[in-house]
Amino acid sequence: MGSFAIIGAGISGLACGNALAAAGHQVSLFDKGRGPGGRMSTRRVDTPFGQASFDHGAQFFTERDADFQRTISALETQGAVGLWQGEFVRFDSKGKQHALGDEPRYVGTPGMNGVVRGLAAGLNTTWGMRVSGLSGRKGAWQVHGESGENLGLFDQVVCAVPAEQVSDLLAPHTPAIAVKAKAVRSLPCWAGLFAFEKPLKIDWDMARFDAHPVLDVTSAGLNQPGRTGPASYVVHGHADWSIAHLEEGADQIAALLLKELAKIAGPLPTPLVLSAHRWRYARVETSHGPGYLYDKDQGIGACGDWLAGPRVESAWVSGHHLGQALLG
Ligand SMILES: Cc1cc2nc3c(=O)[nH]c(=O)nc-3n(C[C@H](O)[C@H](O)[C@H](O)COP(=O)(O)OP(=O)(O)OC[C@H]3O[C@@H](n4cnc5c(N)ncnc54)[C@H](O)[C@@H]3O)c2cc1C
Numbered sequence: 182m183g184s185f186a187i188i189g190a191g192i193s194g195l196a197c198g199n200a201l202a203a204a205g206h207q208v209s210l211f212d213k214g215r216g217p218g219g220r221m222s223t224r225r226v227d228t229p230f231g232q233a234s235f236d237h238g239a240q241f242f243t244e245r246d247a248d249f250q251r252t253i254s255a256l257e258t259q260g261a262v263g264l265w266q267g268e269f270v271r272f273d274s275k276g277k278q279h280a281l282g283d284e285p286r287y288v289g290t291p292g293m294n295g296v297v298r299g300l301a302a303g304l305n306t307t308w309g310m311r312v313s314g315l316s317g318r319k320g321a322w323q324v325h326g327e328s329g330e331n332l333g334l335f336d337q338v339v340c341a342v343p344a345e346q347v348s349d350l351l352a353p354h355t356p357a358i359a360v361k362a363k364a365v366r367s368l369p370c371w372a373g374l375f376a377f378e379k380p381l382k383i384d385w386d387m388a389r390f391d392a393h394p395v396l397d398v399t400s401a402g403l404n405q406p407g408r409t410g411p412a413s414y415v416v417h418g419h420a421d422w423s424i425a426h427l428e429e430g431a432d433q434i435a436a437l438l439l440k441e442l443a444k445i446a447g448p449l450p451t452p453l454v455l456s457a458h459r460w461r462y463a464r465v466e467t468s469h470g471p472g473y474l475y476d477k478d479q480g481i482g483a484c485g486d487w488l489a490g491p492r493v494e495s496a497w498v499s500g501h502h503l504g505q506a507l508l509g
Pocket of ligand 1: 417
């Protein structure tokens with residue numbers, strides 16, 4: 182039986198951890214987030230009309246890979262995932278509305294982070310722990326927390342964090358992986374979070390905007406499985422717009438995105454929640470392939486969407502395949 186430290190308990194790190202734990206290995210995960218989510222986070226805000234919840238990262242996910250389908254079915258049985266039966270549309274560059282394909286779209290329940298919470302159940306995960314580095318060698322890797330914590334001694338280490346954060350952790354130990362991560366660029370995304378006492382007058386649940394100067398995707402939480410509370414909306418700014426406004430304040434961004442929401446939904450009532458979240462590294466512009474990286478001599482692997490594609494499912498597949506490779 183081997184021991185593995187996994188840095189990052191997003192969906193890719195957890196997929197890897199589950200593959201290793203299922204084969205009887207000792208797995209310890211460390212995540213800097215206060216709770217489960219990563220880029221599948223859910224933010225909850227109290228209002229006089231109940232708690233509003235916002236999936237401000239990933240909006241939905243697909244299941245095309247057979248192993249991922251099995252995992253999602255198990256999570257569905259546990260109540261951690263549900264099918265989102267909504268109206269999905271796209272607005273073309275002339276503002277004309279088209280139906281989007283009817284491939285099944287899933288969400289976590291009661292919020293998107295339900296998926297990550299479900300995958301973390303039964304694994305030894307420490308939340309609120311930022312890993313600052315490693316020392317040692319294969320068979321005896323020491324993992325260090327940012328406040329000097331000694332997080333234990335492990336045979337091998339998996340790095341499951343966004344590409345931009347890989348290099349600082351791995352460059353001294355496996356330059357080949359660090360160099361590949363450095364070559365990847367992730368695009369930012371500003372997310373506007375709005376809640377109203379009553380639903381807005383729009384006839385779709387999720388809209389994608391092609392060639393819009395500001396908007397990328399807008400979603401309504403109303404018809405998602407397991408959602409309660411006031412009508413909540415998440416408005417994602419387009420990558421170019423988010424880059425142009427990256428260093429502006431969240432209040433200013435929230436006001437700008439609210440104006441865009443009013444252009445598509447008509448005059449708005451006063452929002453119960455008016456907020457914005459900046460994702461500095463939202464989605465990889467070009468994923469690196471080949472799914473995962475493993476430096477066998479050093480006993481260090483890397484997985485995540487930057488190696489497989491900018492989607493929830495791709496991130497899970499990356500972690501799962503790295504887990505299989507470590508077992509092999
Ligand atoms: C705004 C937005 C919209 C999106 N929309 C969709 C969508 O609709 N459909 C879809 O399929 N995908 C979507 N995605 C992409 C999808 O969310 C990601 O591809 C996927 O969640 C990535 O998973 P991951 O495990 O690779 O990374 P992450 O989820 O980022 O997990 C990495 C984890 O590492 C932790 N971490 C980082 N550094 C450290 C450290 N030093 N020490 C400890 N922990 C650390 C972080 O806290 C995080 O939890 C979207 C993403 C964003 C941001």
